[in-house]
Amino acid sequence: MTSSALHKSRSAERALHLLDTVVTAGSISLGDAARVAGLPTSTALRHLRALEHDGYLDRDPHGAFSVGPTFLRLALTALREGPAAHLTKAAQPHLDRLAEVTGESAYLAVRERSRAVYIATAESTRAIRHVGWVGRAVPLAGTAVGTTLTGDGEATVHRNTGAVEPDVSAAVAPVLGADGTVVAAISVLGPASRLDHTSIDAVTDAVLAAAGALEGDLRGPAGQRGDRHDGGAP
Amino acid sequence: MTSSALHKSRSAERALHLLDTVVTAGSISLGDAARVAGLPTSTALRHLRALEHDGYLDRDPHGAFSVGPTFLRLALTALREGPAAHLTKAAQPHLDRLAEVTGESAYLAVRERSRAVYIATAESTRAIRHVGWVGRAVPLAGTAVGTTLTGDGEATVHRNTGAVEPDVSAAVAPVLGADGTVVAAISVLGPASRLDHTSIDAVTDAVLAAAGALEGDLRGPAGQRGDRHDGGAP
DNA sequence: TCATTGTATTTCACTAGATGAAAGTGAATA
DNA sequence: TATTCACTTTCATCTAGTGAAATACAATGA
Numbered sequence: 001m002t003s004s005a006l007h008k009s010r011s012a013e014r015a016l017h018l019l020d021t022v023v024t025a026g027s028i029s030l031g032d033a034a035r036v037a038g039l040p041t042s043t044a045l046r047h048l049r050a051l052e053h054d055g056y057l058d059r060d061p062h063g064a065f066s067v068g069p070t071f072l073r074l075a076l077t078a079l080r081e082g083p084a085a086h087l088t089k090a091a092q093p094h095l096d097r098l099a100e101v102t103g104e105s106a107y108l109a110v111r112e113r114s115r116a117v118y119i120a121t122a123e124s125t126r127a128i129r130h131v132g133w134v135g136r137a138v139p140l141a142g143t144a145v146g147t148t149l150t151g152d153g154e155a156t157v158h159r160n161t162g163a164v165e166p167d168v169s170a171a172v173a174p175v176l177g178a179d180g181t182v183v184a185a186i187s188v189l190g191p192a193s194r195l196d197h198t199s200i201d202a203v204t205d206a207v208l209a210a211a212g213a214l215e216g217d218l219r220g221p222a223g224q225r226g227d228r229h230d231g232g233a234p
Numbered sequence: 235m236t237s238s239a240l241h242k243s244r245s246a247e248r249a250l251h252l253l254d255t256v257v258t259a260g261s262i263s264l265g266d267a268a269r270v271a272g273l274p275t276s277t278a279l280r281h282l283r284a285l286e287h288d289g290y291l292d293r294d295p296h297g298a299f300s301v302g303p304t305f306l307r308l309a310l311t312a313l314r315e316g317p318a319a320h321l322t323k324a325a326q327p328h329l330d331r332l333a334e335v336t337g338e339s340a341y342l343a344v345r346e347r348s349r350a351v352y353i354a355t356a357e358s359t360r361a362i363r364h365v366g367w368v369g370r371a372v373p374l375a376g377t378a379v380g381t382t383l384t385g386d387g388e389a390t391v392h393r394n395t396g397a398v399e400p401d402v403s404a405a406v407a408p409v410l411g412a413d414g415t416v417v418a419a420i421s422v423l424g425p426a427s428r429l430d431h432t433s434i435d436a437v438t439d440a441v442l443a444a445a446g447a448l449e450g451d452l453r454g455p456a457g458q459r460g461d462r463h464d465g466g467a468p
Numbered sequence: 469t470c471a472t473t474g475t476a477t478t479t480c481a482c483t484a485g486a487t488g489a490a491a492g493t494g495a496a497t498a
Numbered sequence: 499t500a501t502t503c504a505c506t507t508t509c510a511t512c513t514a515g516t517g518a519a520a521t522a523c524a525a526t527g528a
Contacts, residue, residue, distance in 0.1 A: 008284040009515065011486060012249035016288060023308045026316035031504060040488050045506070050242040054250060055346045058317075061413070063505070066317045069346035072353050074257045075309035076369030082260035083292075083300045112289045112303035119306050135310030179295070243486065245515060264476065274517050279477070297476070 014039060015047045019071070022048075022057055027066040087184060088120040090217045091175075094186070094210040095122035102203050104190035105130040106210075109145045112137055116145040116185070130168065130189040139163070144170040148185045155208050157200060160192035169195035171204040173211035178219060186211045248273060249281045253305070256282075256291055261300040321418060322354040324451045325409075328420070328444040329356035336437050338424035339364040340444075343379045346371055350379040350419070364402065364423040373397070378404040382419045389442050391434055394426035403429035405438040407445035412453060420445045 014037065021036045022028055028036075034044035048065055051057040055070030078084060091108045098106035099122035108120040115137040123131055140146030144158035155173040160166075172187040188195075188203050195203060248271065255270045256262055262270070268278035282299055285291040289304030312318060325342045332340035333356035342354040349371040357365055374380030378392035389407040394400075406421040422429075422437050429437060 008287065009245040009249060009281060010513090011243040011515085012246045012281060012284060013288065015243060015246035015250070016285075016290065020304075020308060023312050023316070029504080030506095041505075042488055042490095042507085043486085046486085047243060047246060050246060051250075053242065054247065056250065067312045069344045069351045069353075070254075071308075071312060072318055072344070073346060073351045073369055073371055074254060074305075075312050076353065078257050078301045078305060078309050079313070080369055082257070084306055110303045110306070112307060117303050117307045119303075119310065135307055135314055137307055244484085245486085265474090275476075276478085276517055276519095277515085280515085 011047070014043070015051060018044060018047050019051055019056060022051075022065045023067055023071070027060070027064045029064050033065060084119070087218070091120055091184070091186070091214055092122070094214050094217075095120060098122065098186070098188060098206055098210050099124055101206050102188050102190075104188045104195070104203070106207075107133060107187050107189060109149065109185045109187060110183070111140070111149045114140055116140055116143065116149055124190065128191055130191075133189075144172040145185050145187055148172040148174050148187075149182055151182070153180075153182065155204060155211075157204055159195070159197075159200065167192045169200060171195070171200055171207045173204075173207045175211050175214050175218075183218075186214065245281070248277070249285060252278060252281050253285055253290060256285075256299045257301055257305070261294070261298045263298050267299060318353070321452070325354055325418070325420070325448055326356070328448050328451075329354060332356065332420070332422060332440055332444045333358055335440050336422050336424075338422045338429070338437070340441075341367060341421050341423060343383065343419045343421060344417070345374070345383045348374055350374055350377065350383055358424065362425055364425075367423075378406045379419050379421055382406040382408050382421075383416055385416065387414075387416065389438060389445075391438055393429070393431075393434065401426045403434060405429070405434055405441045407438075407441045409445050409448050409452075417452075420448065 017037050018033060018039075021033050025032070025036075030041060030045055030048065033048065034041045037044060048057060052059050052065070052068065055068045057065050057071070058068040059065055079088075087110075088108065095106040095108060103124055103126060105124040106122045107118045109116045109118045111117075116139075117137045118133045118135070121134050123129060138145065140150055142161075142163040144156045144161065148154075148156045151174065153174050153176060155171070157172070158170045160169055168189055169192040170187055170189050172185050174182045175184040175186060177183040186207055188207050251271050252267060252273075255267050259267070259270070264275060264279055264282065267282065268275045271278060273281075282291060286293050286299070286302065289302045291299045291305070292302040293299055313322075321344075322342065329340040329342060337358055337360060339358040340356045341352045343350045343352045345351075350373075351371045352367045352369070355368050357363060372379065374384055376395075376397040378390045378395065381390045382388075385408065387408050387410060389405070391406070392404045394403055402423055403426040404421055404423050406419050408416045409418040409420060411417040420441055422441050
């Protein structure tokens with residue numbers, strides 16, 4: 001094949017990429033956005049204006065682009081309703097308990113193509129702690145989350161990994177869906193100095209327990225079974 | 235003009251509209267999405283698959299589309315960082331205080347084309363209260379928020395309006411930016427039975443005070459001035 | 469088990485619509 | 499006032515998006 005799969009929409013892909021660029025940057029000029037997206041300024045401008053016209057982007061008096069009200073509406077809707085909200089809502093109590101028990105920050109992550117995205121957290125209460133990774137994407141390759149999200153259901157432990165940031169250790173467990181596939185990962189992240197050989201075993205157990213409990217909740221939160229319209233295997 | 239402004243991207247606009255459709259629906263089949271967006275199924279499928287390919291959408295085993303990890307990442311980023319986060323973060327304490335003082339639910343809204351979007355809230359603690367409008371869009375015409383967002387800086391009171399929902403009364407005040415334009419609106423919404431002729435005057439005063447205080451915070455949160463690279467008027 | 473109905477998917481000829489180089493405009497700096 | 503840099507507009511070129519129709523698939527009922 002010449003470039004990609006059979007027939008997508010080039011302009012749509014570019015517009016989405018530009019949207020991603022602006023959201024990630026927070027606020028960005030036409031020139032910078034075009035450079036980041038790898039487009040001629042005239043093409044970038046046309047797309048950015050279209051996005052602005054539809055309310056996905058705003059433009060300040062100096063010409064810089066930022067997120068607009070339409071995108072905000074969609075963002076809030078996606079995070080408060082819909083399938084993703086179920087997952088994070090179900091996971092939150094388990095993350096909270098993990099953070100309390102282990103004293104470190106707990107995260108929920110899902111897979112995005114060849115990256116992992118952290119979509120929920122409960123922060124450690126310690127002064128030195130792992131913070132601010134919600135909304136952030138990290139590569140799958142070489143990370144504990146990545147190994148877990150692409151793996152076959154095994155828990156993963158990475159000690160003092162330098163893959164994303166140095167001096168961070170992680171214990172990660174997969175959350176399996178009804179069909180046995182990995183739908184998410186629960187992880188505890190903390191300074192390698194605290195998560196040493198001894199303590200990380202206990203943390204791993206806690207993470208595995210939390211993942212198992214979440215799996216149970218996702219199948220039938222209140223002991224009720226069969227909330228979907230399927231026949232079910234005998 | 236034949237249909238719209240000079241030259242946008244049709245396919246990009248359609249893809250965005252489909253994204254909006256799926257996010258709003260939470261989970262939707264190809265046929266329904268195509269119907270809602272007013273597109274032939276073949277065209278809708280191509281776009282939806284492109285969106286799925288990029289991670290903006292997910293597809294469950296039954297073929298239904300829902301929000302994907304890429305969109306989740308952008309949603310979280312937009313709501314936690316960037317210009318919009320400043321606004322909601324600055325507004326939250328004022329909304330909380332408004333809800334406490336008035337006993338009703340307080341909202342922050344911004345303009346989206348010909349609609350108003352609620353982007354933050356502090357809920358009333360009463361049993362009967364106004365809830366769940368965050369992420370929701372209402373028309374500008376005929377609503378108190380709409381009048382305020384399009385108006386010239388005057389506070390607006392609507393009693394027992396049937397514009398969006400019956401038996402709801404509202405007191406709304408504009409939040410002005412540095413250049414005097416309306417950047418947002420703060421509103422208190424509650425049952426018309428509680429917000430009667432007498433009480434709504436007090437509520438209106440409280441809303442106006444909150445809007446004024448927020449304006450002050452947006453200009454210089456901690457008494458520090460000149461955090462932007464401009465000369466400033468004498 | 470075999471028809472039936474309602475989706476989802478693939479194909480393909482057509483041309484509407486996207487593209488980007490280059491010229492133009494405007495507003496900061498020096 | 500000259501210079502520079504960023505944004506905007508234009509327009510000839512032709513790629514890439516379009517959608518009707520045919521096909522495959524899956525779920526229901528007889």
